[in-house]
Amino acid sequence: MDVQSFSDLPQRLQRRLQRPLPGSRAQRRFSPELSYGRHAGPPATDARSAGVLALFYLEGGEWRLPLILRPEHMKEHAGQVSFPGGRIEPGETSDQAALREFQEELGVTTDNIDLLGHLSPLYVFASNFLITPWVATTERSFTFRPHPDEVAAVLSLALPTLLDDASYGQMKIQRRGLTFQTSCIDAPPYRIWGATCMILSELIAILREIQPQGTVY
Numbered sequence: 001m002d003v004q005s006f007s008d009l010p011q012r013l014q015r016r017l018q019r020p021l022p023g024s025r026a027q028r029r030f031s032p033e034l035s036y037g038r039h040a041g042p043p044a045t046d047a048r049s050a051g052v053l054a055l056f057y058l059e060g061g062e063w064r065l066p067l068i069l070r071p072e073h074m075k076e077h078a079g080q081v082s083f084p085g086g087r088i089e090p091g092e093t094s095d096q097a098a099l100r101e102f103q104e105e106l107g108v109t110t111d112n113i114d115l116l117g118h119l120s121p122l123y124v125f126a127s128n129f130l131i132t133p134w135v136a137t138t139e140r141s142f143t144f145r146p147h148p149d150e151v152a153a154v155l156s157l158a159l160p161t162l163l164d165d166a167s168y169g170q171m172k173i174q175r176r177g178l179t180f181q182t183s184c185i186d187a188p189p190y191r192i193w194g195a196t197c198m199i200l201s202e203l204i205a206i207l208r209e210i211q212p213q214g215t216v217y
Contacts, residue, residue, distance in 0.1 A: 056138075099134075
Protein backbone atom coordinates (compact mmCIF):
# COMPACT_ATOMS: atom_id res chain seq x y z
CA MET A 1 0.00 0.00 0.00
CA ASP A 2 1.47 3.37 -0.93
CA VAL A 3 0.53 6.63 0.68
CA GLN A 4 -1.78 7.56 -2.18
CA SER A 5 -4.24 4.81 -1.19
CA PHE A 6 -4.54 6.29 2.31
CA SER A 7 -3.51 9.91 1.70
CA ASP A 8 -6.38 11.23 3.82
CA LEU A 9 -5.55 9.06 6.83
CA PRO A 10 -5.43 12.05 9.25
CA GLN A 11 -8.89 13.27 8.24
CA ARG A 12 -10.41 9.79 8.38
CA LEU A 13 -8.87 9.07 11.79
CA GLN A 14 -9.96 12.37 13.28
CA ARG A 15 -13.56 11.92 12.16
CA ARG A 16 -13.67 8.34 13.48
CA LEU A 17 -12.16 9.21 16.87
CA GLN A 18 -14.99 11.67 17.48
CA ARG A 19 -17.48 8.79 17.51
CA PRO A 20 -17.92 6.01 20.13
CA LEU A 21 -14.87 3.74 20.30
CA PRO A 22 -14.86 -0.07 20.00
CA GLY A 23 -13.10 -0.35 23.39
CA SER A 24 -12.85 -3.72 25.12
CA ARG A 25 -14.70 -5.46 22.29
CA ALA A 26 -11.66 -4.82 20.09
CA GLN A 27 -9.02 -5.00 22.82
CA ARG A 28 -9.90 -8.51 23.97
CA ARG A 29 -8.71 -10.00 20.67
CA PHE A 30 -5.12 -9.64 21.93
CA SER A 31 -5.78 -9.98 25.65
CA PRO A 32 -3.42 -12.49 27.29
CA GLU A 33 -4.66 -15.63 29.00
CA LEU A 34 -5.12 -15.30 32.78
CA SER A 35 -6.02 -11.60 32.53
CA TYR A 36 -9.67 -12.45 33.30
CA GLY A 37 -10.92 -9.18 31.84
CA ARG A 38 -9.09 -7.09 34.45
CA HIS A 39 -7.90 -4.68 31.74
CA ALA A 40 -11.52 -3.66 31.20
CA GLY A 41 -12.44 -3.46 34.87
CA PRO A 42 -12.29 -0.40 37.09
CA PRO A 43 -8.71 0.59 37.97
CA ALA A 44 -7.40 0.29 41.51
CA THR A 45 -7.93 3.36 43.66
CA ASP A 46 -4.16 3.93 43.74
CA ALA A 47 -3.63 3.41 40.00
CA ARG A 48 -1.09 5.71 38.36
CA SER A 49 -2.13 7.63 35.25
CA ALA A 50 -0.08 7.61 32.05
CA GLY A 51 -0.30 8.87 28.50
CA VAL A 52 1.17 7.19 25.41
CA LEU A 53 1.38 8.31 21.79
CA ALA A 54 0.45 6.37 18.66
CA LEU A 55 1.94 8.60 15.96
CA PHE A 56 1.65 7.90 12.25
CA TYR A 57 4.40 9.62 10.29
CA LEU A 58 5.44 9.50 6.64
CA GLU A 59 8.64 7.79 5.56
CA GLY A 60 9.46 6.56 2.08
CA GLY A 61 5.92 7.17 0.86
CA GLU A 62 4.15 5.14 3.56
CA TRP A 63 2.64 5.69 6.98
CA ARG A 64 4.69 4.25 9.84
CA LEU A 65 4.15 3.93 13.59
CA PRO A 66 7.13 4.09 16.00
CA LEU A 67 7.24 1.74 18.98
CA ILE A 68 10.04 1.24 21.48
CA LEU A 69 11.71 -1.72 23.15
CA ARG A 70 12.12 -1.23 26.88
CA PRO A 71 15.61 -2.07 28.26
CA GLU A 72 16.03 -5.19 30.35
CA HIS A 73 17.11 -3.17 33.40
CA MET A 74 13.79 -1.35 33.74
CA LYS A 75 11.66 -2.11 36.78
CA GLU A 76 8.40 -2.48 34.81
CA HIS A 77 7.75 -4.04 31.37
CA ALA A 78 11.46 -4.76 30.87
CA GLY A 79 12.27 -6.21 27.46
CA GLN A 80 8.79 -5.50 26.12
CA VAL A 81 7.67 -3.45 23.14
CA SER A 82 5.59 -0.41 24.08
CA PHE A 83 4.34 2.93 22.87
CA PRO A 84 6.42 6.00 23.69
CA GLY A 85 4.88 7.49 26.80
CA GLY A 86 4.86 7.47 30.56
CA ARG A 87 3.48 8.76 33.81
CA ILE A 88 1.48 11.98 33.92
CA GLU A 89 3.32 14.54 36.00
CA PRO A 90 1.51 16.98 38.35
CA GLY A 91 -0.21 19.71 36.35
CA GLU A 92 -0.10 17.73 33.08
CA THR A 93 -2.89 16.31 30.97
CA SER A 94 -2.56 12.85 29.41
CA ASP A 95 -1.87 14.26 25.95
CA GLN A 96 0.81 16.61 27.30
CA ALA A 97 2.49 13.68 29.05
CA ALA A 98 2.37 11.57 25.88
CA LEU A 99 4.01 14.31 23.80
CA ARG A 100 6.64 15.08 26.44
CA GLU A 101 7.60 11.44 26.85
CA PHE A 102 7.71 10.93 23.08
CA GLN A 103 10.18 13.79 22.81
CA GLU A 104 12.30 12.66 25.76
CA GLU A 105 12.41 8.97 24.84
CA LEU A 106 12.99 9.33 21.10
CA GLY A 107 15.13 12.47 21.08
CA VAL A 108 12.99 14.42 18.61
CA THR A 109 10.81 17.51 18.77
CA THR A 110 7.04 17.29 18.59
CA ASP A 111 6.66 20.22 16.20
CA ASN A 112 4.03 19.81 13.46
CA ILE A 113 2.40 16.83 15.15
CA ASP A 114 -1.41 16.90 15.02
CA LEU A 115 -3.26 15.25 17.90
CA LEU A 116 -6.45 13.71 16.52
CA GLY A 117 -8.06 12.17 19.59
CA HIS A 118 -7.61 9.34 22.05
CA LEU A 119 -8.39 5.64 22.19
CA SER A 120 -10.09 3.89 25.10
CA PRO A 121 -8.21 4.10 28.40
CA LEU A 122 -6.68 0.75 29.38
CA TYR A 123 -5.95 -0.41 32.92
CA VAL A 124 -2.70 -2.41 33.14
CA PHE A 125 -3.16 -4.33 36.38
CA ALA A 126 0.36 -5.83 36.34
CA SER A 127 1.94 -2.39 36.80
CA ASN A 128 -1.14 -0.56 38.13
CA PHE A 129 -1.21 2.05 35.37
CA LEU A 130 -4.29 3.55 33.75
CA ILE A 131 -3.13 4.41 30.23
CA THR A 132 -4.73 6.91 27.87
CA PRO A 133 -3.47 6.33 24.30
CA TRP A 134 -3.43 9.38 22.03
CA VAL A 135 -3.46 9.15 18.23
CA ALA A 136 -1.57 11.68 16.12
CA THR A 137 -0.23 12.15 12.60
CA THR A 138 2.47 14.18 10.91
CA GLU A 139 3.85 14.39 7.39
CA ARG A 140 7.38 15.03 8.65
CA SER A 141 10.01 12.29 8.86
CA PHE A 142 12.23 11.60 11.86
CA THR A 143 15.78 10.69 12.76
CA PHE A 144 15.26 9.11 16.15
CA ARG A 145 17.89 9.53 18.87
CA PRO A 146 16.53 7.25 21.59
CA HIS A 147 17.37 7.83 25.25
CA PRO A 148 19.59 4.84 26.19
CA ASP A 149 18.24 4.57 29.73
CA GLU A 150 14.66 4.23 28.51
CA VAL A 151 14.83 2.79 24.99
CA ALA A 152 16.80 -0.26 23.85
CA ALA A 153 15.57 -0.09 20.24
CA VAL A 154 13.05 1.72 18.04
CA LEU A 155 10.63 -0.23 15.85
CA SER A 156 9.12 1.56 12.87
CA LEU A 157 5.99 -0.43 12.06
CA ALA A 158 4.59 0.06 8.55
CA LEU A 159 0.82 0.48 8.28
CA PRO A 160 0.39 -2.47 5.86
CA THR A 161 2.20 -4.73 8.35
CA LEU A 162 -0.10 -3.57 11.12
CA LEU A 163 -3.19 -4.44 9.05
CA ASP A 164 -1.89 -7.73 7.62
CA ASP A 165 -3.51 -10.82 9.19
CA ALA A 166 -0.30 -12.72 8.47
CA SER A 167 1.42 -10.55 11.11
CA TYR A 168 -0.78 -11.91 13.92
CA GLY A 169 0.30 -14.97 15.86
CA GLN A 170 0.50 -16.70 19.23
CA MET A 171 3.30 -16.92 21.79
CA LYS A 172 3.97 -18.37 25.23
CA ILE A 173 4.93 -16.13 28.15
CA GLN A 174 6.54 -17.17 31.44
CA ARG A 175 5.95 -14.84 34.38
CA ARG A 176 6.29 -15.49 38.12
CA GLY A 177 6.28 -19.23 37.71
CA LEU A 178 3.29 -19.25 35.35
CA THR A 179 3.24 -20.14 31.66
CA PHE A 180 0.41 -18.74 29.57
CA GLN A 181 -0.43 -18.06 25.95
CA THR A 182 -1.23 -14.76 24.30
CA SER A 183 -1.95 -13.37 20.88
CA CYS A 184 0.77 -11.14 19.46
CA ILE A 185 1.84 -9.10 16.46
CA ASP A 186 5.07 -10.20 14.81
CA ALA A 187 7.51 -7.38 14.06
CA PRO A 188 10.76 -9.30 13.49
CA PRO A 189 12.94 -9.64 15.43
CA TYR A 190 10.39 -8.63 18.08
CA ARG A 191 6.91 -9.69 19.13
CA ILE A 192 4.35 -7.22 20.45
CA TRP A 193 2.00 -8.46 23.16
CA GLY A 194 0.19 -7.41 26.32
CA ALA A 195 -1.18 -3.91 26.85
CA THR A 196 0.61 -2.53 23.77
CA CYS A 197 -0.98 -5.18 21.59
CA MET A 198 -4.41 -4.53 23.10
CA ILE A 199 -4.12 -0.83 22.32
CA LEU A 200 -3.00 -1.70 18.79
CA SER A 201 -5.98 -4.03 18.48
CA GLU A 202 -8.42 -1.17 19.00
CA LEU A 203 -6.42 1.01 16.61
CA ILE A 204 -6.45 -1.77 14.01
CA ALA A 205 -10.23 -2.13 14.33
CA ILE A 206 -10.63 1.60 13.70
CA LEU A 207 -8.22 1.57 10.74
CA ARG A 208 -10.13 -1.29 9.16
CA GLU A 209 -13.35 0.70 9.50
CA ILE A 210 -11.94 3.76 7.76
CA GLN A 211 -9.68 2.18 5.13
CA PRO A 212 -10.48 3.23 1.55
CA GLN A 213 -12.88 0.89 -0.22
CA GLY A 214 -11.07 -1.77 -2.22
CA THR A 215 -7.75 -1.32 -0.41
CA VAL A 216 -5.89 -4.63 -0.09
CA TYR A 217 -3.12 -5.21 2.47
